[in-house]
Amino acid sequence: MATDYQYYFSKIPTCPHCHKKMSCCEAPPIHIGDGLGWGAEVLYICLNDDCSLFVNGWDQIEQQFGHKSSYRYMELPDSKESNVMMVGTADAYKGSVIELDTVQAQNKRYLEEKKAVALLGSCVEEKNLAPVMYLIQDEAADISSRKKAAALLLALNDLSCIDPIRNHTFRDTSLETECNMAIKQLLKVNFKKECPYCMELVKAQATTCMFCKKDL
Ligand SMILES: [Zn+2]
Numbered sequence: 679m680a681t682d683y684q685y686y687f688s689k690i691p692t693c694p695h696c697h698k699k700m701s702c703c704e705a706p707p708i709h710i711g712d713g714l715g716w717g718a719e720v721l722y723i724c725l726n727d728d729c730s731l732f733v734n735g736w737d738q739i740e741q742q743f744g745h746k747s748s749y750r751y752m753e754l755p756d757s758k759e760s761n762v763m764m765v766g767t768a769d770a771y772k773g774s775v776i777e778l779d780t781v782q783a784q785n786k787r788y789l790e791e792k793k794a795v796a797l798l799g800s801c802v803e804e805k806n807l808a809p810v811m812y813l814i815q816d817e818a819a820d821i822s823s824r825k826k827a828a829a830l831l832l833a834l835n836d837l838s839c840i841d842p843i844r845n846h847t848f849r850d851t852s853l854e855t856e857c858n859m860a861i862k863q864l865l866k867v868n869f870k871k872e873c874p875y876c877m878e879l880v881k882a883q884a885t886t887c888m889f890c891k892k893d894l
């Protein structure tokens with residue numbers, strides 16, 4: 679994870695116009711006007727609709743430029759420079775506000791992923807399926823780590839991996855294929871098969887399912 683949002687949140691400034699706490703927003707990819715980047719991942723913008731700069735901006739711009747826009751006060755992180763952004767509506771930039779809860783949840787997920795990746799090297803030896811299953815099921819985790827995890831399924835030889843994988847919706851079809859192949863091999867080395875009717879595991883040579891009693 680490249681962006682340290684916690685840091686940006688700890689530095690949210692107060693708007694000098696309305697003295698309200700500003701919002702931490704995702705920086706738009708392009709610096710409107712000169713075509714360059716902002717040089718920052720986030721922008722602090724005062725999105726208070728009662729802010730005097732915003733309230734008075736409509737008339738100012740109307741008189742000066744003759745069009746319907748106003749200003750929002752903006753600061754770049756780690757900069758004391760004062761900036762304004764022109765906005766056409768009161769809702770502009772409100773969709774790019776970064777919520778602390780979301781960031782904390784992302785951080786938590788990222789740390790879990792890192793922990794699971796660190797355990798991959800020793801999990802077979804320790805017969806620890808948990809980090810492997812965590813990575814396989816975390817759709818936000820790095821795909822190469824998830825594939826590394828899937829490659830350990832056979833060596834772990836733990837049939838309890840089958841149900842969660844069967845119940846997981848994979849966005850990456852190649853990872854899903856790798857997991858399915860691993861399950862196929864896993865069943866083979868354990869002389870098992872899945873009942874096509876109830877999906878319970880039965881002996882490979884069974885002719886009747888011991889769970890649903892259907893003929894196989
Ligand atoms: Zn303000």
Ligand SMILES: [Zn+2]
Binds near residue numbers: 891
């Ligand atoms: Zn069955």
